[in-house]
Amino acid sequence: MRFNFLLFLLGLAGLVMMFAPLPVQSSPPVEREFRIEASQYAYSPGEISVNPGDTVKIHLVSTDVVHGLYVDEYGVSITADPGQTATLTFVADKPGSFRLRCNVTCGAMHPFMIGKLYVGPNLWFYRSAGLAALVILSIVFWKRSNQPTITAN
Amino acid sequence: MELTRSPRVKALLKSRYPQLVLFVLMLAGFVFAILAGFIGTPVGSHNFSIVFVWIAWWAILILVAVPFFGRGWCAVCPIPVAGDWLQRGAVLNPAPKTPKWLGLRVPAKFRNMWMQNISFTLVALFSSVILTTPVVTSVVLAAMLFLAIGLSMVFERRAFCRYLCPVGGFIGLYAQTAPIELRIKDKNVCAKCVGKPCYNGSDLGSGCPWDVFPGGLTKNTYCGLCLECLRTCPHDNIAINARPFSADLARPSAKLDEAFKAFIMLGAALIYAYVLMGSSGAAKLAAYNVFTPAWFVYAAIFLTVIFILLPGLYWLVISITPRGRGVGVREFAIASTPLIPLGLMFWVAFSLSFVLTNATYILAALSDPLGLGWNLFGTAALAWQPLLSAFIAPAQSLALVGGLAWAARTAQKTAPQAGISSAPVISYCLAVTLLMIWLLL
Amino acid sequence: MKRPELLTRLLITATLLGVVALPLWAWVSVLSNVEEPLIHASIAESGGWSPDVIQAKVGEPLHLKFTSDDVMHGFAVGQMEMQPVDIEPGKVSETTLTFTKPGIYTFFCTRWCGINHWRMRGTLEVSGEPTAPETVSPALYVTLGLNLDAPHLADAVPAEKPSAARGMGLLHQISNLPVDQSADYYRSHSPSQVFQDLSTSGLTDSQRWEVVAALWAQNTSPAALAEGGEIYAQNCAACHGETGSGNGVFADDLAARGEASMQAMSGSMDMSMQTPASFSDPQRMLGASPALLQGKILRGGMGTGMPMWGSIFTDEQIWNVIAYLYSFQFDYSK
Incomplete structure (x- = not known):
């Protein structure tokens, strides 16, 4: 009985971990400008962070060949030729971590030309880490309550 | 649950023709992939060889075939069939009593997974080039095909699959977790069986190409699901069973070559996640520009991580616990069993991040496999578009946390068999x- | 041999032969298609255009198919009205051209594909009866006898960016200024020379510069400046910088790799890659006449990494680019 109740609590905690909105500190949305240089096969800076609700303005500067920048899940993109800075503006209204990907074939390693955009905290990272800890706790607990002889060892 | 109890399933599996049709289709696709790499566009993302091998085939292999069917891929893999046919001197007829070619036995020194560990590591060190350059992929595929044929003529059975194939090693390792198995029904029948046609061959089929006596099968690692024993067994004693996941892991293997396979796969997944999915351009250039000083640094780090750092740390966390003092090679190998489900789920999670993202290339390459401007199915102009990107992070999270849970449960079962506590093993898996x-x- | 065995063997052999022979046949037929050749584009370091010579006949439509073997490229024919064709890696794009005049044309890459992008050029030989003999007049810098490689620096520079609008007011107020408002005068004089010519006008230094700015503005138009700006962004900004300061994305590479690569190319020790010219440097720009700039653009930098544009752009396009270059010095706002 007690065991089932604890298991229920752990399951509940897991669900909360998966779906509860994390406390995101709400700062007034501002416009954030970034100058991102694209070269074979990386963005520099490779990772940018904004707060949810911010307007993100990315100036994409290609330094060798034509590159693109596509933001996962937001679905917005731009293309920049060397010498022609392109600007992408969008409102970061989805929190989490998103990959920036080059969407103009720019050489052999093009499919792996990747950057990252963090909108607020990296939600799935924290959720996954929390779940991982919870899972270990439940498994150890489950083992102990089922086979007390092992713990006596 | 025995799947072969259904007469239809059994007839389908026993007949040589359905498998043969698949073999021929796969071989045709394989040969076309090799050809495409040589004559098609050098742009990987638009060449059939890269798109079909490293996106389509890889996705099916790691996300479906290995987790659910174990060595299911090996059952239809086209690489050994040409060698098989040469060994038998026929496509349908069974092998002659005396070998047609040299038919040597593989030296005992090589009858383990170490050659596969080395071949996988070699492919892994050059993977950034192989993965992106059609002509290199073709050279690798052709080399595998010709090595398989060559080894079939020197050695008996499928020496390439069993001891050299870079892919076969990890499929075998991870196949232990799969919910499907080929086993005998009754040990006594095998014990009384005269001639052991499942191993020695008969008019109905070849003796086990994987050099396994089905009667002694306790784990999936070395059974290639080629179904020859199902055809040759005179006593109807071979069954294909559905079973719970990770059934083989309860009785872990104590072999160091298999333990190292697990570390290699775990380390490779970690390194690829950083190099290919990360944002460091220097790492990507180092991995791609083979034989430059930067690549040698990358290779050194790669080898250190998979052969020294990960196993070394594992040994350290095990041996600092009171009961783990002085663990031997055998205990170390047994204790590393939880890394099998963990590594498999690492690869599932890693593959999710590029398979769905690049899936649109499959449709484009289907219409224009050589990049010559064809439009066979009207999808050649399809623009690259990541699919289901909102689903990737939750799916990866689920795979990794699920893999951790799976590994932790496995650790609780296997650590006692190594005479150690499961706590350090679980901590390592968590880290x-x-x-x-x-x-x- | 039993029948099923024989049949199966035949079937397998046929399938495998088919899977090799069919694509090979299709591939060879694409390769050997002379009517509509597939032209491969790759960066200059890996060979540029292949083939890099194309034959055509006057009046006959020329079908061309392109594919890129590495990165994004583009195709256009110099001095010809046409929409540039984008060439995407692994994809095939097409265009049809019809030539009205015979001659040797230059085709070139229109999308920056690295520091040697401008080396990606090829020739289009158009044969046919010449229509009318054309008189080719030498470029203005030749008639004026300008030495393109000597420094032409301004003696004096304005304290701030001169306003063309204010200069225009002065031009209207004062009737007998010692300057000529013709295009010939503008093209053959540097701003600094005109500033000198105005020394007797009784205007202050800043007023004299404003008159110069007004003269320069008069010799162009917003539409021409827009065209010049577009050509500049697409062809010049990668080295000379989007703001004209000589700090484009390739400027550092040019300076770094310069010497070695240029020596290898020209075999001459005294030629070396230079950092790109800065158009925001007033001494340099105000000392240069449009004719001098035209010469540099037409002929190129002779081993400095500056390409020759003579076979690519029409005279009008080059004059528009030049007009745009002076906008880094003069304030053309109304």
Whole structure:
């Protein structure tokens, strides 16, 4: 009985971990400008962070060949030729971590030309880490309550 | 649950023709992929060889075939069939009593997974080039095909699959977790069986090409699901069973070559997650520009991580616990069993991040496999578009946390068999999982 | 041999032969299609255009198919009205051209594909009866006898960016200024020379510069400046910088790799890659006449990494680019 109740609590905690909105500190949305240089096969800076609700303005500067920048899940993109800075503006209204990907074939390693955009905290990272800890706790607990002889060892 | 109890399933599997049709189709696709790499566009993302091998085939292999069917891929893999046919001197007829070619036995020194560990590591060190350059992929595929044929003529059975194939090693390792198995029904029948046609061959089929006596099968690792024993067994004693996941892991293997396979796969997944899915351009250039000083540094780091750092740390966390003092090679190998489900789920999570993202290339390459401007199915102009990107992070999270849970449960079962506590094993699994989560999400 | 065995063997052999022979046949037929050749584009370091010579006949439509073997490229024919064709890696794009005049044309890459992008050029030989003999007049810098490689620096520079609008007011107020408002005068004089010519006008230094700015503005138009700006962004900004300061994305590479690569190319020790010219440097720009700039653009930098544009752009396009270059010095706002 007690065991089932604890298991229920752990399951509940897991669900909360998966779906509860994390406390995101709400700062007034501002416009954030970034100058991102694209070269074979990386963005520099490779990772940018904004707060949810911010307007993100990315100036994409290609330094060798034509590159693109596509933001996962937001679905917005731009293309920049060397010498022609392109600007992408969008409102970061989805929190989490998103990959920036080059969407103009720019050489052999093009499919792996990747950057990252963090909108607020990296939600799935924290959720996954929390779940991982919870899972270990439940498994150890489950083992102990089922086979007390092992713990006596 | 025995699947072969259904007469229809059994007839389908026993007949040589359905498998043969698949073999021929796969071989045709394989040969076309080799050809495409040589004559098609050098742009990987638009060449059939790269798109079909490294996106389509890889996705099916790691996300479906291995987790659910174990060595299911090996059952239809086209690489050994040409060698098989040469060994038998026929496509349908069974092998002659005396070998047509040299038919040597593989030296005992090589009858383990070490050659596969080395071949996988070699492919892995050059993977950034192989993965992106059609002509290199073709050379690798052709080399595998010709090596398989060559080894078939020197050695008996499928020496390439069993001892050299870079892919076969990890499929075998991870096949232990699959919910499907080929086993005998009754040990006594095998004990009384005269001639052991399942191993020695008969008019109905070849003796086990994987050099396994089905009567002694306790794990999936070395059974290639080629179904020859199903055809040759005179006593109807071979069954294909559905079973719970990870059934083979309860009785873990104590072999160091298999343990190292697990470390290699775990380490490779971690390194690829950083190099290919991360944002460091220097790492990508180092991995791609083979034989430059930067690549040698990359190779040194790669080898250190998979052969020294990960196993070394594992040994350290095990041996600092009171009961783990002085663990031997055998105990170390048994204790590393939880890394099998963990590594498999690492690869599932890693593959999710590029398979769905690049899936549109499959449709484009289907219409224009050589990049010559064809439009066979009207999808050649399809623009690259990541699919289901909102689903990737939750799916990866689920795979990694699920893999951790699976590994922890496995640790609780296997650690006592190694005479150690499961706590350090679980801690190690938790640490590498957190690292992988951090790299991928 | 039993029948099923024989049949199966035949079937397998046929399938495998088919899977090799069919694509090979299709591939060879694409390769050997002379009517509509597939032209491969790759960066200059890996060979540029292949083939790099194309034959055509006057009046006959020329079908061309392109594919890129590495990165994004583009195709256009110099001095010809046409929409540039984008060439995407692994994809095939097409265009049809019809030539009205015979001659040797230059085709070139229109999308920056690295520091040697401008080396990606090829020739289009158009044969046919010449229509009318054309008189080719030498470029203005030749008639004026300008030495393109000597420094032409301004003696004096304005304290701030001169306003063309204010200069225009002065031009209207004062009737007998010692300057000529013709295009010939503008093209053959540097701003600094005109500033000198105005020394007797009784205007202050800043007023004299404003008159110069007004003269320069008069010799162009917003439409021409827009065209010049577009050509500049697409062809010049990668080295000379989007703001004209000589700090484009390739400027550092040019300076770094310069010497070695240029020596290898020209075999001459005294030629070396230079950092790109800065158009925001007043001494340099105000000392240069449009004719001098035209010469540099037409002929190129002779081993400095500056390409020759003579076979690519029409005279009008080059004059528009030049007009745009002076906008880095003069304030053309109304």
